[in-house]
Amino acid sequence: MVNLARDGVRAMTGSHSPLDEFARIDRFFAPLTQNAPGAFGLGDDGALLPAVPDGRRWVVTTDALVADVHFLADDPADLVARKALRVNLSDLAAMGAEPVGYTLALALPRDFADTETWLSGFAAGLARDQASFGIALYGGDSVSTRGPLWISVTAFGTVLESGVFRRSGATVGDELWVSGTIGDAALGLKVLTGDIAGEHPGLIDRYRLPWPRLALARELSGLVSACLDVSDGLVQDAGHIARRSAVRIVLDGAALPLSTEATALVDSAAALRHSVLAGGDDYELLFTARPDAADAIRKAGRRADTPVTRIGRIDPGEGVVVLDAEGRPMEGLEHAGWRHFEA
Numbered sequence: 001m002v003n004l005a006r007d008g009v010r011a012m013t014g015s016h017s018p019l020d021e022f023a024r025i026d027r028f029f030a031p032l033t034q035n036a037p038g039a040f041g042l043g044d045d046g047a048l049l050p051a052v053p054d055g056r057r058w059v060v061t062t063d064a065l066v067a068d069v070h071f072l073a074d075d076p077a078d079l080v081a082r083k084a085l086r087v088n089l090s091d092l093a094a095m096g097a098e099p100v101g102y103t104l105a106l107a108l109p110r111d112f113a114d115t116e117t118w119l120s121g122f123a124a125g126l127a128r129d130q131a132s133f134g135i136a137l138y139g140g141d142s143v144s145t146r147g148p149l150w151i152s153v154t155a156f157g158t159v160l161e162s163g164v165f166r167r168s169g170a171t172v173g174d175e176l177w178v179s180g181t182i183g184d185a186a187l188g189l190k191v192l193t194g195d196i197a198g199e200h201p202g203l204i205d206r207y208r209l210p211w212p213r214l215a216l217a218r219e220l221s222g223l224v225s226a227c228l229d230v231s232d233g234l235v236q237d238a239g240h241i242a243r244r245s246a247v248r249i250v251l252d253g254a255a256l257p258l259s260t261e262a263t264a265l266v267d268s269a270a271a272l273r274h275s276v277l278a279g280g281d282d283y284e285l286l287f288t289a290r291p292d293a294a295d296a297i298r299k300a301g302r303r304a305d306t307p308v309t310r311i312g313r314i315d316p317g318e319g320v321v322v323l324d325a326e327g328r329p330m331e332g333l334e335h336a337g338w339r340h341f342e343a
């Protein structure tokens with residue numbers, strides 16, 4: 001039955017021959033399981049996860065990336081691999097979790113000019129970030145497709161059961177914080193697509209290669225009341241906390257942390273402020289905390305070598321309002337950001 005099912009899938013997708021597939025697994029992916037003894041070198045039908053330490057629980061998250069939706073089809077393969085990993089690691093950080101490993105599903109276009117070269121770069125990118133973040137590959141699958149390149153990563157980690165970050169914990173009187181800077185990735189995408197002229201390598205880097213805030217999440221343990229990672233746009237993601245926590249979020253637009261490059265662009269074209277607020281791909285942590293935790297949060301940011309900025313407050317009510325420098329609500333942000341299914 002298993003073979004019939006596999007043959008059926010091949011017939012539907014026009015997949016490569018079994019020999020190709022096994023050779024590719026051995027060459028590109030089996031080496032990535034070196035630090036995952038339970039993966040058995042990808043030679044079995046499944047993998048064993050390590051034991052969870054006392055008091056901890058598994059956290060699991062999946063993010064799929066589609067060419068020309070979540071990255072550009074001609075982005076370098078190693079950077080695409082690292083982005084696919086990092087957006088998942090960012091979700092683990094948002095839950096307060098420590099990453100352990102991941103599984104991977106790939107749909108490779110049949111008309112790829114040179115699949116082996118692309119896979120070689122892709123695997124090199126995975127290897128590099130596995131070393132950076134102390135994780136390993138536990139399994140995966142690849143198929144070929146008539147559609148666009150498609151990558152799905154499922155990452156898993158562990159969290160102290162009593163310390164998991166949720167979106168639902170914000171209460172009235174809390175303050176709203178964000179890590180790093182906001183808007184660089186959205187502006188970087190506009191540079192790549194030609195909507196913003198000029199050389200902005202720093203912004204392009206932020207679009208292609210997010211930095212998951214795992215170190216900050218570790219230091220914030222016990223300090224935050226609600227947390228998520230900003231992937232769909234600051235305003236929309238703030239809306240997720242507002243809805244899950246049944247509160248109103250008041251964002252101080254003048255307090256938003258912008259990089260020097262983003263500040264220069266926004267100053268030159270006011271319309272770009274909307275991209276900063278709604279653009280997405282920031283992969284920064286947006287979190288709430290009691291006002292008396294402010295000093296401890298600043299210290300946590302210093303220990304994690306990650307800037308943290310207080311950008312708003314939690315009021316009774318619902319929704320998100322962004323105040324401008326004069327304290328007036330900004331218009332036109334009601335439908336800001338991407339819409340997609342929440343995990």
Ligand SMILES: [Mg+2]
Pocket residue numbers: 090091094228229230231
């Ligand atoms: Mg997320």
